[in-house]
Amino acid sequence: MLVVQTHAGRLGQTWHAPKTWSEATTLLADLGPESAAAGGATYLMWRAAQGEPMPRHLVSLHRIVAGRQCDEGSLGALTTLRTLERDTRYGAQRALTMAASATAGPAVRTVATLGGNLASGFPQADLVPALLALGADAQLSDGEAVPVERLLEQGIDRRLVTGVTHGLTQDSGWSGASVKLARRGMDLSVGVAAVAVRVEQNEIQEARVAVGSLYERPQRLTAIEAALVGADASEDTIEEVLEVIGFTGRQFQDDAESTGTYRARIARPLVRKALLVALRLGPNGEPERGDERL
Amino acid sequence: MSRLLLNGRAVEVTSNAVTPLLDVLREELGDTSPKPGCLEGRCGACTVLLDGEPVLSCLLPLGRALDGQITTVRGSTGEGDPAGHRLNEIKAAFARAGAVQCGICTPGMILATSALVSERDRPTRAEIQEGLVNNLCRCTGYAKILDAVESLAEGKQPGHG
Numbered sequence: 001m002l003v004v005q006t007h008a009g010r011l012g013q014t015w016h017a018p019k020t021w022s023e024a025t026t027l028l029a030d031l032g033p034e035s036a037a038a039g040g041a042t043y044l045m046w047r048a049a050q051g052e053p054m055p056r057h058l059v060s061l062h063r064i065v066a067g068r069q070c071d072e073g074s075l076g077a078l079t080t081l082r083t084l085e086r087d088t089r090y091g092a093q094r095a096l097t098m099a100a101s102a103t104a105g106p107a108v109r110t111v112a113t114l115g116g117n118l119a120s121g122f123p124q125a126d127l128v129p130a131l132l133a134l135g136a137d138a139q140l141s142d143g144e145a146v147p148v149e150r151l152l153e154q155g156i157d158r159r160l161v162t163g164v165t166h167g168l169t170q171d172s173g174w175s176g177a178s179v180k181l182a183r184r185g186m187d188l189s190v191g192v193a194a195v196a197v198r199v200e201q202n203e204i205q206e207a208r209v210a211v212g213s214l215y216e217r218p219q220r221l222t223a224i225e226a227a228l229v230g231a232d233a234s235e236d237t238i239e240e241v242l243e244v245i246g247f248t249g250r251q252f253q254d255d256a257e258s259t260g261t262y263r264a265r266i267a268r269p270l271v272r273k274a275l276l277v278a279l280r281l282g283p284n285g286e287p288e289r290g291d292e293r294l
Numbered sequence: 295m296s297r298l299l300l301n302g303r304a305v306e307v308t309s310n311a312v313t314p315l316l317d318v319l320r321e322e323l324g325d326t327s328p329k330p331g332c333l334e335g336r337c338g339a340c341t342v343l344l345d346g347e348p349v350l351s352c353l354l355p356l357g358r359a360l361d362g363q364i365t366t367v368r369g370s371t372g373e374g375d376p377a378g379h380r381l382n383e384i385k386a387a388f389a390r391a392g393a394v395q396c397g398i399c400t401p402g403m404i405l406a407t408s409a410l411v412s413e414r415d416r417p418t419r420a421e422i423q424e425g426l427v428n429n430l431c432r433c434t435g436y437a438k439i440l441d442a443v444e445s446l447a448e449g450k451q452p453g454h455g
Binding site for chain 2: 012013014015017040041042045046049050054058060062063082104105106107108110111289
């Protein structure tokens with residue numbers, strides 16, 4: 001018989017499955033630095049398969065019921081990517097739906113969670129640019145709400161993300177989209193662009209643009225956002241804005257998925273594509289898959 | 295000792311709850327239908343169903359599986375069981391289409407197909423490709439696998455119009 005060569009479970013790790021956020025935080029505090037929380041545990045198990053050490057205590061959050069809501073403007077951290085991709089919500093939150101639909105494959109999305117995608121600190125996390133574009137706040141287990149942007153910079157110590165909230169509602173006219181470029185279906189992304197825009201009378205009133213995988217960590221492109229405000233919602237104008245503002249001054253990421261040189265080449269078409277999809281769909285368009293080709 | 299719901303039956307397991315479900319199924323329970331391929335979530339040969347949804351058993355800790363119903367391709371004879379009947383239909387479609395060569399990917403392909411067609415009655419070719427994106431095949435070139443799944447949707451026999 002073939003023997004699976006992973007150490008997960010073979011080195012005496014202990015499994016904990018609390019039923020409330022309070023139990024989970026108490027457990028993590030009691031168990032200390034040799035413990036880690038897991039949403040779907042796919043990332044931790046994948047790391048174990050790579051031979052990386054696993055925490056001695058794995059605190060699985062999957063039994064916590066109060067963390068699975070998927071409402072407009074309020075999403076539980078334990079919402080699975082399968083649930084997110086099936087969400088038919090429009091408006092800006094569509095960016096999240098599209099990002100979920102382009103993450104790994106269905107068999108990963110069944111158990112992978114929104115909170116895990118955000119809290120793992122995984123640089124290629126596909127949902128994080130959408131959360132940035134939404135201007136989302138992460139709700140933490142101690143009751144504090146932290147902008148996702150700040151969470152990426154400062155981390156969350158040993159607190160848990162219990163959910164995310166945002167205020168870009170469909171009825172206020174926001175439209176969102178997320179576009180991912182990967183070599184093949186299951187590969188990590190070469191680049192992800194997520195946007196949220198609000199248009200009135202064919203003029204962009206507000207714009208939020210974020211990218212992932214291009215740089216060391218996901219980030220907003222505030223200069224492009226500012227230049228888009230007041231611009232015509234047309235392909236030519238968007239192209240012009242992106243050309244003028246450009247992507248210079250940032251160090252593109254070199255890794256196994258792509259060179260920085262290639263990422264520098266695809267940054268502009270990736271962001272352009274996300275903007276055009278958001279504009280085409282408008283606030284009321286149905287979500288599309290988020291891995292359109294450039 | 296824990297209780298795992300496997301193919302409609304409760305079975306006792308003693309493995310550590312952090313152990314990948316794939317190891318538990320193959321080594322402790324003797325169900326070798328999920329295949330150890332890449333062991334890192336890229337090939338899909340180890341795919342099983344958790345409450346009807348596809349999961350990669352090489353990346354799923356046993357503890358996560360204990361709260362649901364696990365189905366492997368050995369799942370059912372189909373007698374009096376609609377899900378098992380569907381699995382048998384899919385197996386037959388794969389056989390008719392010549393979609394099986396070395397067979398390593400086949401159990402995962404069949405279970406991923408089962409999840410796909412339970413969600414969409416008539417998936418398009420693109421939807422089938424997306425539904426099977428977790429599952430790699432190094433023999434068939436995929437065309438006959440896609441034909442087999444399409445034939446299920448169309449209720450026809452591949453190669454016979």
